[in-house]
Amino acid sequence: MAVTGILLVLFLIVHMLGNLKIFTGETSFDHYAHWLRDIGTPLLPHTWYLWIQRIVLTVAVVAHIVAATVLARRARAARPVKYAHRKKVQGSYAARTMRWGGVIILLFVIYHILDLTTGHLNPQGDASNPYGNVVADFAPERWYVTLFYTLAIVTVGFHLRHGAFSAFRSLGQQTPRGERRARNAALVLAVALCAGYLVVPFAVLTGLVS
Numbered sequence: 001m002a003v004t005g006i007l008l009v010l011f012l013i014v015h016m017l018g019n020l021k022i023f024t025g026e027t028s029f030d031h032y033a034h035w036l037r038d039i040g041t042p043l044l045p046h047t048w049y050l051w052i053q054r055i056v057l058t059v060a061v062v063a064h065i066v067a068a069t070v071l072a073r074r075a076r077a078a079r080p081v082k083y084a085h086r087k088k089v090q091g092s093y094a095a096r097t098m099r100w101g102g103v104i105i106l107l108f109v110i111y112h113i114l115d116l117t118t119g120h121l122n123p124q125g126d127a128s129n130p131y132g133n134v135v136a137d138f139a140p141e142r143w144y145v146t147l148f149y150t151l152a153i154v155t156v157g158f159h160l161r162h163g164a165f166s167a168f169r170s171l172g173q174q175t176p177r178g179e180r181r182a183r184n185a186a187l188v189l190a191v192a193l194c195a196g197y198l199v200v201p202f203a204v205l206t207g208l209v210s
Contacts, residue, residue: 001067004060016196026131033130101159108152138204161190
């Protein structure tokens with residue numbers, strides 16, 4: 001669970017930094033997008049790096065889901081008989097909705113791939129013009145796409161905040177002071193990633209990027 005989670009977080013960070021290149025202009029952003037297809041050449045054929053990355057990420061996502069399922073089953077097996085009276089457990093919204101958040105994120109990833117990777121759901125869908133695809137996708141008249149994207153990214157933020165906090169605690173932040181540090185670090189990471197991802201669609205929506 002932890003290993004796959006760390007791998008996915010690292011991808012989110014790198015992907016976010018790549019997205020932010022849209023503020024450097026159309027030529028620069030398109031050059032970056034095309035460069036991704038050429039990573040590893042001539043050792044690797046054209047686009048092979050991206051396919052290797054996609055396969056690794058797919059395996060990581062599947063393994064993450066399987067690990068979550070196994071942990072949930074173990075938790076139920078540890079307490080086969082329900083409590084006659086169960087006290088309310090203090091916990092964050094992210095912790096209480098971790099599993100449903102994972103389902104929402106999975107559905108969003110599928111949509112995102114069909115939208116900006118394969119182009120099937122993108123109004124332009126031109127592989128040679130990634131910048132234009134992003135601008136067309138989050139155009140003002142398609143505000144509902146930006147709304148859906150925002151809800152999905154916020155869900156990612158909640159999921160990431162709880163996951164990162166749990167990881168920090170597992171790595172030894174067990175004291176009250178360590179717990180505060182873990183919570184703060186997880187919150188900063190989640191907010192930074194959410195902001196980095198949301199700034200692009202809102203920049204297009206408001207005309208800052210066009």
